[in-house]
Amino acid sequence: MRVGIAALVCGYLLSQFYRAFLAVLSPVLQEDLGATAADLASASGWWFLAFAAMQLPIGEGLDRIGPRRTAGGLMLVGAAGAALFAVATAIWQIKLAMALIGVGCAPVLMACYYIFARSYALALFGTLAGVTIGVGSLGNVAASLPLSAAVEVFGWRGAVWGLAGFTGVVALGILALVRDPPSLVREEKGSLLDLLKIPAIWPILAMMAVCYTPVAGLRGLWVGPYFSDVHGFDAGEIGRISLWMGLAMVAGNFAYGPLDRWVGSRKWVIFIGNALTVLCVLGLWAFADGSPAVAAGLLIAAGLFGASFPMVVAHGRAFIPPHMMGRGVTLLNLFGIAPIGLAQIATGRIHAETPADPASAPYQAVFLFFAVTTAIGLVIYLWSRDRTD
Template identity: 55%
Template sequence: MRFGLVLLCLAYVLSQFYRAFLAVLTDVLGDDIGATPDMLATASGLWFLSFAVMQIPVGWALDTHGPRRTSAILLLLGGAGGAAVFALATTPLHINIAMFLIGIGCSPVLMASFFVFARMYPAKMFATLGAVMIGVGSLGNLAGSVPLTWAVDVFGWRETLWALVAVTVLIAVGLWLVLKDPPVVQGDEKGSVLDLFKIRALWFIFPLMLVYYAPAGAMRGLWIGPYVTDVFGGNAGIASLWMGVAMIVGTFTYGPLDRMFGTRKWVALFGNAMAFLFVLLLGLGVAKGYWSAVALFAAAGFFGVSFPLLMAHGRAFVPAHLAGRGVTLMNLFGIGGVGVWQVISGRMHATLTPSATNVADPYQMIFLFFAAMLAIGILIYAFSEDRID
């Protein structure tokens, strides 16, 4: 099982890479196939949306068929297949198709890990184990910054994508051969995802799940690159790298805090309030230079990665026989929210840019939009029931 979890972690490295690498490819894809930033925002949003839509069937598959077949088959067909479509792309439409397929391929990876944690490890370790998985997997976020810039400069973006196809295939085959399924839960209890909506405590967690990752995910995945380039003439790869590092450190920091302070709700509430503050400062145009902007992005990224804590909070209310459906439903809100807000942000950029008197104005409006959505989620979450188990 340990080696299987290592492979799931490597697969999650790929997932983090694929969700973030468009920020660095903006210029080269614009030059080669005419893909504009708003087009790439749509493509990135399609990754998140297909990922989110798959969470319900993935949850059913985890509970019914286990993580081995679920993760290996989808990663091979969707992940490797989508990366191949990307490598062959000649129009922005091809990028849309590729990102949609890659989202499907990546959709079971993290939830397969969480499924194993929920079934085979003590509940009090769930947030910490999840943070470790996400933190290590977030190396893919870093790989999608300066290392990707270097690879594209040296080998070309198509050649780099073909190398990623090969890596994705190898990891998918490895999962099929090595990963073991947890024992089946014994008992006659049946249920569906609809039963989860009957758990009132989750109603106050879902709204924050829907918005918490939108600022960090969308800004790191797309907007940080064009923003620092257009507004300050800075290096997109370096900015993406620092924000990625901050998100990794933030993930590891969140992991043990629920056990340290004896609360999940108040740690998550404080962290997301801080993320709101830094996103708001970006939206208000407080950054007057490249490095001050990078610092604000990094701070927003550090506080905006409360995923393992929120997942643990929601998981505490989900019965064991619905573990797969429970973690994937939570993830649907988290990833689906990013997809929706990312597509909307792309439309905002396309609409606001032609009439903007200042190059920074469209970006700042997008950041203010993210801050407003996050504020609403935080206010609802403030009424949630705390639970440590």
């Protein structure tokens, strides 16, 4: 079981990498393919939307055929998408490649969560979920300074070809090593409607929709164009800032993991952490054209406080019946990922339509969007029921 989980965590490393690597590749894609910030925001959005669109079918797959074939088979699609990215000569090919990679990355974290929920003590779920994301977030770190170094040595196409090969190897490893828990699907299988009839789920779904959106959007794309256009940073400098933000996200995931047991509450750990994230993003909006060191510090702090995703999943999972666990956790993930894709497309349009006078103005509009939407989710989340295992 452990070696299979290790294979899935490698898949999640790639998932974190792919959702963040456009921030570092943005300068070379702009130069080689003429990609604009709006184009790259759209490409990033398609990754998240494809990822989200797969969640409900993946939930059925986890419950019916198990995590091994569900995750391993789709990861092969992601390898094909990375290969398409490596040979792309037009923006539409980049967008299609990102969508295929999103399909491939979609099942790996939920496959881990399904195994945790079915094979380990309930009280450990939040900790195991946080550790998985913490370790997997090293992929986010790799999509920063290490990626920029690889691009300098091999070129961006060579670096992405290497990623395509590694993705294929991980897919085969999942198929070979993962062991499925015994199925619990009954004749009365339940449905998505049955899950949505659970009143306690709804405020948690609202929190899922915003808890990861600002840090994923900023780290996944906007940190690159912002520091390039406003502060004149090159790919190496952007890579260093992305690295520190990624490390903060790793630390945040590990920190959130055991807090529900230490504090005795999931709701208030989640609420306070996301409120601090809103303050950081509002700081970016207020001081966007100020010191780059201040902006970098606020991004790093947002990465730390905005890592509550596994804790929110743990909060929602506590209300899901065991025989519907696959569909339940993927429903939560759908609400956690789809809004990021929509937000990336929306912020791309906001950026394009905001006059760049001063140069920071389009980015201030993006930062304000993330702050306001997260604050709305926080208000709705106040109505949630607290529950720990």
